[in-house]
Amino acid sequence: MGKAGSDIGYNLDALSVKINNASIIITPGTARAKIGVAVPVAFFSTRTTSNFLLASDSSPIVPDRSTNGIDFHGSASVSLKDSAYSVRIRPTDLQVVRAGPAFTGMGRQPDSGVKLQGVASRGTVELFSFIGTVLANAKSAGFTLDLGGASDVYPETNYRISLKKGRVSLKYVKAQLQDLYGSFTVNISLPPNVVDEQGQSIELLDVVLETDKSDALFGKITLARRLRMGQRFTLELATNGVFAYFPKWPFETGSSTYPDKHDCGTLSDIVRDPNRPGLTVLEGTLHFDAPQVKTASTQPSKI
Amino acid sequence: MGAVTLTPWGLTGDIRGSGYSFVPEDQDILAGATPSVFPRAAWEQIQNAGDTHPVEPQQCPLSPPTPSPVSPVSCERFQLADLRILDMQVEKMHVCMAGMDPPQATFRYVVHFPFPSFIDLAFEDSSLDDHGLFAQAKGPIATVSLPPTEQTEQDIATNKVDQQCA
Numbered sequence: 088m089g090k091a092g093s094d095i096g097y098n099l100d101a102l103s104v105k106i107n108n109a110s111i112i113i114t115p116g117t118a119r120a121k122i123g124v125a126v127p128v129a130f131f132s133t134r135t136t137s138n139f140l141l142a143s144d145s146s147p148i149v150p151d152r153s154t155n156g157i158d159f160h161g162s163a164s165v166s167l168k169d170s171a172y173s174v175r176i177r178p179t180d181l182q183v184v185r186a187g188p189a190f191t192g193m194g195r196q197p198d199s200g201v202k203l204q205g206v207a208s209r210g211t212v213e214l215f216s217f218i219g220t221v222l223a224n225a226k227s228a229g230f231t232l233d234l235g236g237a238s239d240v241y242p243e244t245n246y247r248i249s250l251k252k253g254r255v256s257l258k259y260v261k262a263q264l265q266d267l268y269g270s271f272t273v274n275i276s277l278p279p280n281v282v283d284e285q286g287q288s289i290e291l292l293d294v295v296l297e298t299d300k301s302d303a304l305f306g307k308i309t310l311a312r313r314l315r316m317g318q319r320f321t322l323e324l325a326t327n328g329v330f331a332y333f334p335k336w337p338f339e340t341g342s343s344t345y346p347d348k349h350d351c352g353t354l355s356d357i358v359r360d361p362n363r364p365g366l367t368v369l370e371g372t373l374h375f376d377a378p379q380v381k382t383a384s385t386q387p388s389k390i
Numbered sequence: 391m392g393a394v395t396l397t398p399w400g401l402t403g404d405i406r407g408s409g410y411s412f413v414p415e416d417q418d419i420l421a422g423a424t425p426s427v428f429p430r431a432a433w434e435q436i437q438n439a440g441d442t443h444p445v446e447p448q449q450c451p452l453s454p455p456t457p458s459p460v461s462p463v464s465c466e467r468f469q470l471a472d473l474r475i476l477d478m479q480v481e482k483m484h485v486c487m488a489g490m491d492p493p494q495a496t497f498r499y500v501v502h503f504p505f506p507s508f509i510d511l512a513f514e515d516s517s518l519d520d521h522g523l524f525a526q527a528k529g530p531i532a533t534v535s536l537p538p539t540e541q542t543e544q545d546i547a548t549n550k551v552d553q554q555c556a
Contacts, residue, residue: 245398280400280488316401316485319522322394345398351486354402358395366396373405373483375522 097152099186101127101225102201103138104154111148122146122154124184126201127225130262132165139163141182141201153187167230167257169264171302174217174230176205186223199223207232212337214238214250228259234271242304242333243364244343245278248296255298269298275308275331277366283312284321296331304333308366313374321374328370334362392482399488407481407498481514497524498531 095106103125110121125138139161146156159182166173176182183202190199200222207215207230219230232255240248253271257264275291283289289312296306308329313321335342344364346353357363394403483495497515513529 243398277396278398278400280398281396314396314401316394316487318520320483320485322401343398349397349399349488351402351488354397354399354486354488355484358393358397358402363395363397365398367403368394368396 099152099154100191100223102184102186102223104152104186106148110145112145118148119145120148122148122156122159122184124154124159124186124201126221128163128165128221130168130225131221131228131259131264132168134165139165139176141184143184146184149187149189151188153189154184155187155189156185157181157183159184167264168259169300170257170267171209172207172215172230172232172255172257174203174205174207174219174232175213176203180205191223206235210337212238212240215255226261230257232256232269240337242336244345244347245280246333246365247276248304248333248336249274249276251293264300267298267300271296271298271304275366282315284315286315294331296333302334304331304336306331310366314368319376321376322368323372323374324368325370325372329366329368331366332362333364335364394485397488401485401487403485405483405485494518495524499527 094108097104105123105125107121107123112119121142121144123140123142125140127138128134129137140163141159141161143156143159146154146158148154160178160180161176161182162178164173164175182204185199186201200220203217203219203221205217206213207217209215214234215232216235217230217232219228221228234250234253238250240250242248251272251274253269253273255267255269258266273294273296275294277289277291279288281289289310291308291310294306294308296304298304307327308331309326310324310329313323315321345357358367392404392406394401394405481496481498485494495516495518497518499513499515511530513527514531515524515527517524517526519525
C-alpha cells in the first residue's frame, strides 16, 4: 500500500477528471482514490458555460485513466434545453461515471457515460423521478422521467387532470433535442358546465394522453356519453371523436386562454382557433328531441 | 359536423349538418326524431313518394303503418298544405351553452311541389325557440337538382347510339 504526491487532472473526452493524489490507496489488484468529475451540460441544458461536479470519495482508478465509479455524488439542478423539464440531483442520490479508454472505441460498452438519477420537474412542479445518461463526448444525452406518484394538474380553468402514471423521454443528439415523447394515464374532470344527459358532471377515467416536442398534453378520447346542449339538443360522440389538447400544464394562475368574464362572442372567437385548449368534439351525432308537430291538436301544424 | 369545444364555461362551437338527416316517413316524429342516424332515402324512393297528383294529405296515425316495397311511404309526418318535405337537416348550428344564449340553428328542408310543377325547393328556418320549435321558414333558398343516375347516363348513351344507327 502506498500514497502519491500532488493532484492529477486530465480529460476523458469532454469530462474533466481530477484525482486527489493524497487519497490514492493502492492495494494488491486495485487502486482507489478520491475523484472529482466535471460533467459538461451546455449541450443539453439552458446553461451555456458551467458544468456540474460529481465526486467520489473512493472510486477505482486504472492505469489507462478510465473511471468506473458507482458511488459518485453531487448536487445540481439543470433545465433541459428546448423543453419545460428540469432535472435535479440531490446529494443523497448515487451517480455512476463510466468513461475512458476502457469504454470507448470498438469495445465500447453500452452502459458507458455518466449515469444520473434524481428528481425532475415540469415547470415549478416536481412530478418525476429520472434516470439519464450523458455521454462523455458531450454530444448525446438521454433522460427518462417517470411520474413519481399520483398528482393533480390544472391545465385550464375548471379542468382537472389527475396524473396516475406516465413517462417522458428526451433525447439529445449533436446538442439538439432530437426527440421528446411522453405518455400518461390520467383521469380528467370536465368543467362543471359540461354535463351528460342526466345533468351530471363528467369524469373520464384511465384516459391516455401524450406529449411531444410541442409540449402540449393531447390525445384522442372515447367519451361514451351524450352531452346535454340546452333543453332540446344532445350530442352523441363518435368513438375517438373527441380530441383533448392542453398546451399549458400544469396550469399557472393567470395563464388561462379563456377569460374570467365570458360571453358567447368571445368564446366563439377563441374556439375557432385550432389551438384552443380543452376537449373538442370533432365527430358525433346531434340529437334533437323536439317534436315539430304541436301535440295539443290532433292536426299537424301548418308551417 | 364542425367542432364543439368543452370550454371552462360550457359547450361552444359550430355544428354542420352531415347531409344524411332525412327523416323516413315511418319515423314517429311526434316521439322525437334523431334524423341523422337514419339512412338517406334513395332519390327514386323520394320521387315515387312525391310525383303524385295532389291529394288530400293523409294524416299519420299514432302507430304508423309499416312501409312496403310497393308503397314505401304511407303517410306524411310533416305537412305544408299539399306539399311533401323530402329532405330535412340541420345545416348549421351555433352553440354557446356558456352564456344565456339558446342554440342558434338553421334548419333546412327540401320541399317537393307536386303536379303540375314537379319542382323541389329548399327553405331555411332559423326561428328555433326555447321550446325547440322551428316555425318560420324562409325561402326558397335554391332549387334542387337531382343528381344524374347511372341509369340516366346509360339512357343518354343508348339514345346517342340509336340516333347514330338511324
